[in-house]
Amino acid sequence: MAGPVLCWQRSAWMWARRTRPLVPGVSRLHVSSRLLSKEHYKVLVLGGGSGGITMSSRMKRKVGAENVAVVEPSEMHYYQPLWTLVGAGAKKVQISGRPTASVVPSGVTWIKSPVQEIDPDRNTVRTGDGKQISYQYLIVALGLQLHYEKIKGLPEAFKYPGIGSNYSLQTVNKTWEALQNFKEGNALFSFPNTPVKCAGAPQKIMYLSDAYLRKTGKRSKANIIYNTSLPVLFGVKKYADCLWEIVKNRDLQVNLRHELVEVRADRREAVFTKLDSPGETVVYEYEMLHVTPPMGPPEVLKGNPLADQAGWLDVDKDVLQHKRYPNVFGIGDCTNVPTSKTAAAVAAQSAVLDRTISRVMRDILPDKKYDGYTSCPLVTSYNTVILAEFDYNGQPLETFPIDQGKESRIMYHMKANLMPHLYWHGLLNAAGYGPWKTTGAQGHIPRRVSNLSKVH
Ligand SMILES: Cc1cc2nc3c(=O)[nH]c(=O)nc-3n(C[C@H](O)[C@H](O)[C@H](O)COP(=O)(O)OP(=O)(O)OC[C@H]3O[C@@H](n4cnc5c(N)ncnc54)[C@H](O)[C@@H]3O)c2cc1C
Numbered sequence: 101m102a103g104p105v106l107c108w109q110r111s112a113w114m115w116a117r118r119t120r121p122l123v124p125g126v127s128r129l130h131v132s133s134r135l136l137s138k139e140h141y142k143v144l145v146l147g148g149g150s151g152g153i154t155m156s157s158r159m160k161r162k163v164g165a166e167n168v169a170v171v172e173p174s175e176m177h178y179y180q181p182l183w184t185l186v187g188a189g190a191k192k193v194q195i196s197g198r199p200t201a202s203v204v205p206s207g208v209t210w211i212k213s214p215v216q217e218i219d220p221d222r223n224t225v226r227t228g229d230g231k232q233i234s235y236q237y238l239i240v241a242l243g244l245q246l247h248y249e250k251i252k253g254l255p256e257a258f259k260y261p262g263i264g265s266n267y268s269l270q271t272v273n274k275t276w277e278a279l280q281n282f283k284e285g286n287a288l289f290s291f292p293n294t295p296v297k298c299a300g301a302p303q304k305i306m307y308l309s310d311a312y313l314r315k316t317g318k319r320s321k322a323n324i325i326y327n328t329s330l331p332v333l334f335g336v337k338k339y340a341d342c343l344w345e346i347v348k349n350r351d352l353q354v355n356l357r358h359e360l361v362e363v364r365a366d367r368r369e370a371v372f373t374k375l376d377s378p379g380e381t382v383v384y385e386y387e388m389l390h391v392t393p394p395m396g397p398p399e400v401l402k403g404n405p406l407a408d409q410a411g412w413l414d415v416d417k418d419v420l421q422h423k424r425y426p427n428v429f430g431i432g433d434c435t436n437v438p439t440s441k442t443a444a445a446v447a448a449q450s451a452v453l454d455r456t457i458s459r460v461m462r463d464i465l466p467d468k469k470y471d472g473y474t475s476c477p478l479v480t481s482y483n484t485v486i487l488a489e490f491d492y493n494g495q496p497l498e499t500f501p502i503d504q505g506k507e508s509r510i511m512y513h514m515k516a517n518l519m520p521h522l523y524w525h526g527l528l529n530a531a532g533y534g535p536w537k538t539t540g541a542q543g544h545i546p547r548r549v550s551n552l553s554k555v556h
Contacts, residue, residue: 239457
């Protein structure tokens with residue numbers, strides 16, 4: 101992706117697009133939090149995943165560690181992109197995680213509790229352990245929620261063999277077990293009728309499963325079927341065309357507009373509705389089923405003034421500042437920016453958001469615009485990847501001087517071995533490896549910084 105796949109790729113190759121200087125703004129933003137609570141931070145970050153830790157590192161540099169806190173209940177931090185390879189037995193799940201304590205930047209306060217309530221009119225949040233914390237600036241990085249329970253029969257079905265899901269830590273190894281135990285029959289892969297993170301992941305595991313079954317001599321006994329709710333195989337035509345070729349050449353069956361609604365694990369049956377023929381369902385027997393669950397915004401945002409109608413954090417897609425609360429910002433999967441939700445997008449967004457916050461803190465206009473850069477390394481076998489990188493308009497934004505629409509061994513190496521390293525040592529540390537600061541940004545935007553009526 102125009103350096104999308106993880107802007108960190110761009111970093112690695114020191115490729116970055118230049119941003120134009122902006123016209124200094126004059127709007128004034130006076131943020132004076134009411135100190136209703138005992139704890140107060142200049143910058144409070146909600147969520148300690150990819151976006152939250154990245155922004156904590158950046159904010160530590162900006163305002164000093166003692167002025168930054170991150171609220172995150174989980175003991176462990178995971179590099180989720182590796183789970184695609186874990187589900188196919190190419191990596192061990194253990195190497196995808198590190199203790200949260202080791203990734204929270206030193207000196208930054210880690211509040212180990214879930215956020216339970218956000219009150220943007222009072223600039224406060226309440227955590228699960230009853231603390232009220234006030235902030236001057238808030239960065240929301242809460243990720244998204246998985247909803248296995250929205251499929252009838254789940255999550256109980258995961259107790260049965262033959263079913264797995266790369267989307268959660270608890271079920272990713274079950275994918276690998278199902279693949280290893282495959283004897284003969286249908287290998288089914290689903291894609292839900294909701295926004296998802298890494299929209300390529302539901303089909304990457306299909307290509308890997310195909311490769312595994314070929315390697316082990318079982319492919320002739322398998323029908324590999326990808327049932328997707330989408331009307332397309334992939335959202336960007338250039339890459340979709342390449343994927344259709346692969347699907348055809350490898351005898352993979354693709355059924356568009358099919359949504360998984362029920363799993364009868366005791367009978368190894370999966371029920372799909374045909375979205376273009378309301379009321380019509382199809383039942384598939386399976387030997388192996390990979391479930392990509394429905395996904396939605398974090399519970400704590402639902403009904404909150406920070407959320408849009410669908411429940412996602414309502415930010416300006418150019419500068420990542422909240423549309424109504426100028427001291428609130430968002431990054432990553434929890435936002436409503438209309439791009440594919442990936443860690444690559446987080447990397448691109450972090451550079452823009454860093455700049456936006458710096459400017460807002462100085463009462464001047466944001467001058468960088470996020471172009472929607474996102475990236476998806478489409479793993480097509482145990483040694484090949486198509487590196488899709490694109491922007492808000494679905495236009496390819498490729499980093500490398502090769503045709504990224506072709507399967508590449510080098511790109512596989514990058515996905516499997518280099519990117520995890522760049523994630524832990526570059527992105528999370530906001531290492532300032534040059535390009536981190538500029539990727540995913542373009543131009544300046546003549547936009548008012550604040551809506552003072554909402555700031556206290
Ligand atoms: C199988 C799979 C494959 C993927 N492949 C790729 C890939 O190849 N390339 C790529 O770029 N991306 C990929 N991704 C997507 C990528 O991992 C996410 O887009 C990225 O992690 C988003 O970062 P985030 O900070 O928005 O959310 P997350 O990293 O998910 O972090 C959200 C954090 O918020 C915390 N949280 C939740 N609720 C609360 C609460 N109430 N209070 C406090 N904290 C809370 C969570 O514990 C979590 O730590 C993949 C994801 C999966 C699952």
